[in-house]
Amino acid sequence: MKRLFALLGVLLFPGCLPVAAQQSMPTVAIQVDLSKSKGRMDPVWAWFGYDEPNYTYMKDGKKLLSELAALSPVPVYVRAHNLLTTGDGTPALKWGSTNAYTEDANGKPVYNWTIIDKIFDTYIQRGMKPLAQIGFMPEALSSKPQPYRHHWEPGQPYQKILTGWTYPPKDYQKWAELIYQWVTHSVKRYGKAEVESWYWELWNEPNSGYWGGTPEEYQKLYDYSMDAVRRALPTARVGGPHVTGPAGKGAAAFLNAFLEHCRSGKNAVTGKTGAPLDFVAFHAKGAPRIIDGYVRMNLGTQLRDISSGFQIVASYPEFSRLPIIIGESDPEGCAACGMHTNPENAYRNGTLYSSYTAAAFARKYELADYHKVNFKGAVSWSFEFEDQPWFYGFRDLATNGVDKPVLNVFRMYGMMRGNRVAVDGNLAYNMLTVRDSSxxxxxxxxxxxxxxxTTRNAATVMVWNYHDDNLPAPDSPVSVTVNGIPAAQVKVTHYRIDQTHSNAYTVWQQMGSPQKPTPQQVATLGKAGQLQVLTAPETVQTTGGAVQLRTALPRQGVSLYQLTW
Known part of the structure; x- marks a missing residue:
C-alpha cells in the first residue's frame, strides 16, 4: 500500500521528479503554407461514446452533452452500449439498461421504449445524432441468460462483466422483430429524414468476450438485424462489425471474414449473396504502462491498429470507398478503470491525455491520406461518470460537471475549419515513425x-509538445511561420492547454484535492476547466504574406493559433 501511494505521488505530480537535463531545448521551426491544401478538415473528432447509457439524461451527462454539441460545427454523433440490455435503468459502472424487450407469461414480446426515448431525446434536443448500437441481448432472448446483471467494480476481474447479455438469441425471429419495431418506432417519433441521418450498427467487439457466440453466429445475427432495419427503413445506413485491435491476427481474421460475408456469403435471411454494408467500423487502442515509476503511453500501438484497419478495408474494391468509423479510439481499453486500481491510467486527469489526443487525431488524418480511405469519424470512448469521486482517474471528459484538460483539445478542434494545409519544418517525427515506434x-x-x-478568411494552427514518457522537461521554444496570408495584417488569438491554462485539475490540486469542494470552489474549478487564451489577442503585420509566431511550449502542452483577416 505504501508503494502504491508513493507511486501515485509520482504519477500525479511528475514535476516533483528530478529533472535530468536542465539545458535549454533547441528551437523547433514549423512552416505552414496556407496555399497548399492536403484535404478537407473533416470533423472526424466529433464522435463520442460510453458504456453507461443511463448517464445520458442525468444532470452532469446532460451538461456535458450540451458542451459537446456547442463546440462542434456539425452534429456530434454519440455511441452508447447497453441500449437493449434488460433492467430498470439504474446506472452503474460498465452497465446500463433500458428494458426495451421483455416477455409476458406466455412468451409474447413486450416492447417498452421509455428509456431509449429518454436517451435519444436527449441527443436530438441538442442537435446530436445516435450511432445506434444494436445490443446487447435482452435477458428474455438470451440463449444463456444466467447470470445476467453484473456488479463489477474497478479492480475486479474484467471478465465479471461478461454475463448473459453477451450471447446470441435463442430465437432469431423474435430478435429481428425487436429491431424492426425499434426502427419503426424511431421513424414515427423522430421522422424519416432524421433517422436516415443516423448509423445503425450491430454489437461491440465481437472478436472479444463481448460476444459469446462464434464469428458465423455474428454474421447470422448481422443478417437478421440489418434485414430488420432495412424493412423498417429501406434508406437506413447500416454497418459493422466493430472488431477491436485489427493489427492482431484474430481481429484481422474476424474483420476479413465479415467483409467476405457481406461481399459474397450466403445471407441467412434472404438466401441471396451478400449483406448490406454502408460503413465499416473497428476499434483502436493504445497501451500505457508503468515504467520505472512513471506512465509511458504507447501512441504507436493505437496507430498501428488504425493503419491495419484502413489497409484491410482498402483491400476490398467493393468497400474501399465506404465510410470508415473507428468506433472506439483511445489510449487504452477500460474507461471505468480508475488510476487508483490501474496506476497506468494516471495520465487521464492532466495534460498528458490532452497532448496525446492532439497528436493522435492529427496522425489519423495522415493515415487516412496514406491509405486513401474514406475516414468518417473516430469515437472517443470518454464521457462522464455520475456521482463519482472528483478526479478519480476515469477516462472521462469531465468530473462532477467540471471539464478536464482533454475536453479543451476538442474545443480547439472545433475551431479548425476548411481544408488541412501543408506543415513542414525541423520535426523529430513523421506519421510513419510514430506509427511504427511511437x-x-x-x-x-x-x-x-x-x-x-476560405469562407471566413481565417486559419488555425494546432501545435503540440507530446512525449510517451510522462517525465518533466524544459519548455521547448517553437517558431511557427504561417505563409500564404492574403492580407496586410492578421488578428492572432493564442489558446493554450498546459499546467496553468485550461486545466481544472491543477487548480483542484492547489485547493488540496477536496472531495467535497464548496460551491465557490466548484465555480472556480468550472471556470478553470474552460479553454483559455495564453495572451490577449493581437494584430500582427504580415511580411510577404507571412507572419512568424514564437512561443515556449511546455512538455505535454497544446497551443492553438487562430488567425483572422
Whole structure:
C-alpha cells in the first residue's frame, strides 16, 4: 500500500521528479503554407461514446452533452452500449439498461421504449445524432441468460462483466422483430429524414468476450438485424462489425471474414449473396504502462491498429470507398478503470491525455491520406461518470460537471475549419515513425496541424509538445511561420492547454484535492476547466504574406493559433 501511494505521488505530480537535463531545448521551426491544401478538415473528432447509457439524461451527462454539441460545427454523433440490455435503468459502472424487450407469461414480446426515448431525446434536443448500437441481448432472448446483471467494480476481474447479455438469441425471429419495431418506432417519433441521418450498427467487439457466440453466429445475427432495419427503413445506413485491435491476427481474421460475408456469403435471411454494408467500423487502442515509476503511453500501438484497419478495408474494391468509423479510439481499453486500481491510467486527469489526443487525431488524418480511405469519424470512448469521486482517474471528459484538460483539445478542434494545409519544418517525427515506434526518442513530438477556412478568411494552427514518457522537461521554444496570408495584417488569438491554462485539475490540486469542494470552489474549478487564451489577442503585420509566431511550449502542452483577416 505504501508503494502504491508513493507511486501515485509520482504519477500525479511528475514535476516533483528530478529533472535530468536542465539545458535549454533547441528551437523547433514549423512552416505552414496556407496555399497548399492536403484535404478537407473533416470533423472526424466529433464522435463520442460510453458504456453507461443511463448517464445520458442525468444532470452532469446532460451538461456535458450540451458542451459537446456547442463546440462542434456539425452534429456530434454519440455511441452508447447497453441500449437493449434488460433492467430498470439504474446506472452503474460498465452497465446500463433500458428494458426495451421483455416477455409476458406466455412468451409474447413486450416492447417498452421509455428509456431509449429518454436517451435519444436527449441527443436530438441538442442537435446530436445516435450511432445506434444494436445490443446487447435482452435477458428474455438470451440463449444463456444466467447470470445476467453484473456488479463489477474497478479492480475486479474484467471478465465479471461478461454475463448473459453477451450471447446470441435463442430465437432469431423474435430478435429481428425487436429491431424492426425499434426502427419503426424511431421513424414515427423522430421522422424519416432524421433517422436516415443516423448509423445503425450491430454489437461491440465481437472478436472479444463481448460476444459469446462464434464469428458465423455474428454474421447470422448481422443478417437478421440489418434485414430488420432495412424493412423498417429501406434508406437506413447500416454497418459493422466493430472488431477491436485489427493489427492482431484474430481481429484481422474476424474483420476479413465479415467483409467476405457481406461481399459474397450466403445471407441467412434472404438466401441471396451478400449483406448490406454502408460503413465499416473497428476499434483502436493504445497501451500505457508503468515504467520505472512513471506512465509511458504507447501512441504507436493505437496507430498501428488504425493503419491495419484502413489497409484491410482498402483491400476490398467493393468497400474501399465506404465510410470508415473507428468506433472506439483511445489510449487504452477500460474507461471505468480508475488510476487508483490501474496506476497506468494516471495520465487521464492532466495534460498528458490532452497532448496525446492532439497528436493522435492529427496522425489519423495522415493515415487516412496514406491509405486513401474514406475516414468518417473516430469515437472517443470518454464521457462522464455520475456521482463519482472528483478526479478519480476515469477516462472521462469531465468530473462532477467540471471539464478536464482533454475536453479543451476538442474545443480547439472545433475551431479548425476548411481544408488541412501543408506543415513542414525541423520535426523529430513523421506519421510513419510514430506509427511504427511511437514517441520514444529523447526529443519530443513537436508538430502541428493547420487548416485554412476560405469562407471566413481565417486559419488555425494546432501545435503540440507530446512525449510517451510522462517525465518533466524544459519548455521547448517553437517558431511557427504561417505563409500564404492574403492580407496586410492578421488578428492572432493564442489558446493554450498546459499546467496553468485550461486545466481544472491543477487548480483542484492547489485547493488540496477536496472531495467535497464548496460551491465557490466548484465555480472556480468550472471556470478553470474552460479553454483559455495564453495572451490577449493581437494584430500582427504580415511580411510577404507571412507572419512568424514564437512561443515556449511546455512538455505535454497544446497551443492553438487562430488567425483572422
Amino acid at each position: 514517441v520514444r526518442r529523447a526529443a519530443p513530438d513537436i508538430n502541428a496541424l493547420a487548416a485554412r477556412d
